[in-house]
Amino acid sequence: MIDNWGFVAAAWAVVFGGLGGYAIRTIMRGRSLTRQVPPEKRRWS
């Protein structure tokens, strides 16, 4: 039963790493694309 902390850590790492990595990738792509689009076409600003 002591070993099982390893599985817990792995699973949480997958969740935090997966979501965090995906979020960072989304932001990065957003930044690079934003530069190609004039500001008046970004409706959220």
Next chain:
Amino acid sequence: MVHLRGAVALLGRFPALAGVDLDLEPRRIVLLRGANGAGKTTLLRTLAGLVALAAGEATVLGVDLRTDRRSVRHRVGLLGHATGLYDDLTVGDNVRFWARAAGADADDVERALTRLGLDGRLRSVAVSRLSAGQRRRTSLACLIARRPELWLLDEPHAGLDQQGRDLVDALLREATAAGATVILSSHELDRSMQLADEVITIAGGIVTRDSDVAGVQVVPTDGGAEGHRGDR
């Protein structure tokens, strides 16, 4: 008949038509001339309702192509570079299939095959064994069996022998006599000029000149009006 205002059509992201203005009267033979890549084929396909309009207005046979491209399709006959035939079927099978799809009956099929000289041995030959000229004849047979109101022909003379070209010209005259309208593109200017009532010159995806055969300008075109593009 045909009425275009600032018609823009895209091939992928390329504006093959960049704002075409065009008005055509019924019962005429109209020659479309222009260099390769000028937009002749795309214009014919747009009029057939195959290519979507990215901007501008288009009315063909009374149908507004912005809202409805489907109901114009079975009323036009398009003869393109591709023949639209099934290689593994015979000439007779092909003509019968496309004619019946358009609602024509067996008599129309027979008449079309006879008119194009395909009622003999060729009738039961698979299309894959035909020569380029014979394929052309077969797709012309499919077209006349459908009795279209608007004929759109992309280089109809290409690949045909002398006799075949004469036959095409005769068919077009018969069609307009029967009330149809014909738009054809051709590089055979000598032959086509004799045939045509009106000559349209296009370049760079716009109509640059619209005149009768003698060269008299019918409609003045400015060829440079801006601001046709609306919301996509």
Next chain:
Amino acid sequence: MLQDALLIAGKDLRLELRSRVALNQVLPFALLVLVLFAFALDPDRGVLAQATPGLYWIAVLFSALLALQRSFAIEAADGNRDALRLSGLDPAGIFLGKVLAVSVQLIVLEVLLGIGVAVLYTTHIEGWGLLVVSSVIATASIAAAGTLFGVLAAGLRVRETLLPLLLLPVLAPVLIGSTRAFEAALAGSPSEGWPWVGLMSIFASLYVVAGVLGFGPLLEES
């Protein structure tokens, strides 16, 4: 719509009669798959006999992929897609006609493959009612979903690789259902197989409706 469907189905079947691609290439492929299974799974230990229904349907599924590719290859050639759009045929009719033609070809293939299985794997066949009904429903499911995804992949450069990716996961319930129904029939307990026929009927209906409604937009290129 039904008239258009019959016209298209007649055209596709006539084309098959003249070219015999399914008969000369797809059927031998299916039989070859059966023989390969026998090589892979030792026939003397009874594994083959146990797995027969599954192997049979896997062979049908892969052959169906080829038949579907063929069904859309004939429309891809030389402007036929444009011609179909100009023809004035109802897109729903085109869909149903293609489904019908593919189904007929698959059923012929299934019968011949069934004879092959009976001979090669010495399967004792019983439970005919369930076998026939489940085959028909499964075939309709495969043909309907396959035709819908076939036109979805048609006209694209990646169509050969895209079709299996889209179609096979979706057909998983049909593979499970038809295999279980066959197992039940061959084991002499057909009552266990009928719920699967029901599930596959729902599947087939879903895809027929989706195809009838969706085929028109999918046929457009722009």
Next chain:
Amino acid sequence: MTTQLSNTSSGPDSTASRGTRILGVLALVSMAALALFGLVLSPPDANQGEVVRILYVHVPSATFAYIGCLLTTVGSAMYLWRRSQWWELVAYASAEIATVFTAIVLVTGMIWGRPTWGVYWVWDARLTSTAMLLLLLLGYLAVRRLPADHGVRTRRAAILGLLLVPNVIIVRQSVQWWRTLHQKPTLLANGVGAEIEGLMLFALFVGFIAIGLVFTWLLIHRFRLAWLEDQVDEAGLDVAIAERRAEGAAS
């Protein structure tokens, strides 16, 4: 392609806005709270021991993966029915996020399975149908990202998106029957126990809040990104038309 640097202009130079920044901070705080409650404060389960902690992230992820699929189907339906570009982008954005969540669910499910069942993979109905769901989503994304005309790929992807939820239901049903006909679902008995209570239940609740906030934040950003992709696609069209007309006028 028109490249306009907007460092000096008033607009933001990312897909973030004030709303999403607040949302992002809330999501981070709640994820920290989830870690606190899920890993430290909540007790181990009587049967499963520490492994139960995996479920605090696994179960909410599964729920939001399904919500993402539902949004994809709804968005595709609205696009096909009303021609709504907005809904099309919602469908695309949520499909991609649902794919990420489904992959996470699958991996965490397998990690949970190893100590619980002794193996990473069993042909359990839920695990199998989740794997099929991942394949269906990958199919949708493959079509949506085809190198084809914009209208072609959105329309074709929307048909797939529309069929996504019905497919998932049929696949689940078939897999469920398939397993139960052959063996009793004894494995599932050690699943989420009926008697989770107190702090454990609260940890799961925090999990739903945290994962839900992350999902919403991702959805807004991914939607804006998809919208930008469309803008970049369309940019340059006016220029192309002008160039094409000039070519005609010159001849």
